Amino acid sequence: MIVVHDKPVTLIGGAEVSKKMLDRAQSFGPCVVAADGGADAALYNGVMPDAVIGDFDSLTDWARGQIPRAALHPIPEQETTDFDKCLRNIAAPLVVGVGFSGNRLDHQLSAYNTLVRHPHRPCVLLGVEELVFLCPPSIRLDLKTGCPVSLFPMGAVEGVSDGLQFPIDGLNFAPDGRVGTSNTALGPVDISVTSPKMLVILPQESFEQAVQALLSARSWWPAP
Structure with missing residues (x-):
């Protein structure tokens, strides 16, 4: 290292x-x-x-x-x-x-x-214009109402959400199938995903909130 x-x-x-x-x-x-x-x-x-x-x-x-x-x-x-x-x-x-x-x-x-x-x-x-990060197993983002939120899968992944205009519960995401772009925050957003395959895309104005959320995430994906 x-x-x-x-x-x-x-x-x-x-x-x-x-x-x-x-x-x-x-x-x-x-x-x-x-x-x-x-x-x-x-x-x-x-x-x-x-x-x-x-x-x-x-x-x-x-x-x-x-x-x-x-x-x-x-x-x-x-x-x-x-x-x-x-x-x-x-x-x-x-x-x-x-x-x-x-x-x-x-x-x-x-x-x-x-x-x-x-x-x-x-x-x-x-x-x-934007920021991108890999979604940890669970994250809470302190976003303002109306903030654009896009989720783009880099592999097969499922998840649940709270605080999104279009919840992701029960959906099967894949890069050659369903993607989660052009969603919107209704306020603070909670997202949990099943595997380390989901990119989160936010406006660059949300940088400080994204950093705080990533630092506060209770767990991250384990090392291989």
């Missing part, structure tokens, strides 16, 4: 990252890890990463020259993405990822795949 922390950790990717977005993430996770070229984004925003993890194929020479050698952790294998390399090497109550959505759809989909393949690593990805 490269990074071990008792508080949330901010992880920066190579897609769009604004200073405002980074400040929001760091309000919960002051320790900053960069995924390869995300180190450039960190430095451009005045943040020195505590660690840089990846295959270093997009880390610029300029950024490499600014960062202490002890903070550079190259993992040369090409079988996994830099996000995967980071997530599996960070032990923290929550990883807050910025810079993992917006630039390329294939990279974005790959990040969602990584969330599902590492369900025991709590992580929320904050984007410009």
Whole structure:
């Protein structure tokens, strides 16, 4: 394990990252890890990463020259993405990822795949418009009435809910079958699911509530 922390950790990717977005993430996770070229984004925003993890194929020479050698952790294998390399090497109550959505759809989909393949690593990805996280076994979200809530299955999964305009009780979700997009919160929402396959998508305005809910979740998916 490269990074071990008792508080949330901010992880920066190579897609769009604004200073405002980074400040929001760091309000919960002051320790900053960069995924390869995300180190450039960190430095451009005045943040020195505590660690840089990846295959270093997009880390610029300029950024490499600014960062202490002890903070550079190259993992040369090409079988996994830099996000995967980071997530599996960070032990923290929550990883807050910025810079993992917006630039390329294939990279974005790959990040969602990584969330599902590492369900025991709590992580929320904050984007410009929305945020995404893998639903834990049970979660309570303190949402406002009318807040959009989308549930997208990455595999076969069932669940129950309270506080959604369209309850999910008794439904069988699958990526090639029923999905749960375009739902709406009637107020605080409780969701429980049967397996680590359901992505929760909320407006970025709900970031603080989502982080608090993930940190308060009573259980998470066990390590394989």
